[in-house]
Amino acid sequence: MSSRRIRDMIREFEREIEETIEEIIDSIVGTYEARPLWSKDGSLEPLISVVEKEDKYVITIDLPLANLKTLSITGKYNYIELRCKLKHRVKLSEWPMSRTEFTEYRKIIKLPENADVANFEVKKYVEYSIIEIIVPKKG
């Protein structure tokens, strides 16, 4: 058997092991999140991204169709609570489970204990309907 063929066989074997490990991880952690990002009370949960920097946390929040003039953000303990009305009522689809009309975004974001949530700053990117909340770390 040529050395090239042996190398190919080893590579194939390694890949099979990797695939099996990934399958096991898939079955343990679950690949898909079944949690819907809406609630029957007419609120939607926005997508968020939290990035930790040396001295602060930067929370980016996607708020499509939101009226950013109605944005309300409060910080308490180590939580940031956000509410923002939509520009107009929205229906997600004609599916029976989506008879709800949505009117606002609502989200509570839990941050680590060292987040100084009383002193946050907000940057609005109105043309994208995206906001950034910058929360400093406690000195």
Place this chain on the structure above:
Amino acid sequence: MEEYNGFTLYETKEFKLEQPSYMLLGLPDTGLVASISSSYLVDSLKMDEVGGIDSYRYFPPIAVIHNGESKLPIRMFYKRNILVIISELPISPSATYPLAFMLVDYAQKKGITHIVSPVGLGVPHRMEVEKPATYGLATSKEGEQILSKVGIKGFQEGFIVGPYAVILKEAKRRKISNIVIFAEAFIDFPDPAAAVEVLTILTKIFSVEIDLKPLIEKAEEIRLKTRELMMNTKRVLERMKKGYEQQLPLMYVF
């Protein structure tokens, strides 16, 4: 019906692609750029649904219902010389290799001239980018000629992670043409504006005309309606170490 290592591919209608033919992939990725652009193309060109792909091994027990009909998680659409493959679910790390190999096998079997992969290129402060930049990469001379004809800059250095990376490597190994179109996109949010940039290039490559205005006008609505798919895609991409795409390969730092 064909079985491929845990996946089953069904052709529900017979079709014959005109040449040169293209297989456009709409697999969920950064900014859902591929998903949004390929779905919009299928809708605009009123493409015919000709089959799909399912897997009892890699997908949860899901049936997608559309227009009162049960559909497969991965669907195939066809018109003249274009075959579009769209996945309703993000591809999990364990499914990446078998699905990528199956798609390249299938492209080879159908005599596809070019596999076309639209890829979102995550940029950290996308909100400050007015118009997402686009780049191209091809595994064949013909593909390179197409990219230079449409006037797209070459993607010189970086990492690609996920099914598109496996398809690129496998296509190159088998000497199949793979054209990759990159568009700067939000890392964690759906990005219809990036999809518009990709579609501007795809329409030139495919020599088709579509109206992009409705996509631009409905961008915010699309972002709102694709949040769950984006959330699941992000979860899968994080496991595939998508963060590598933000780094520079070692051998190119000198």
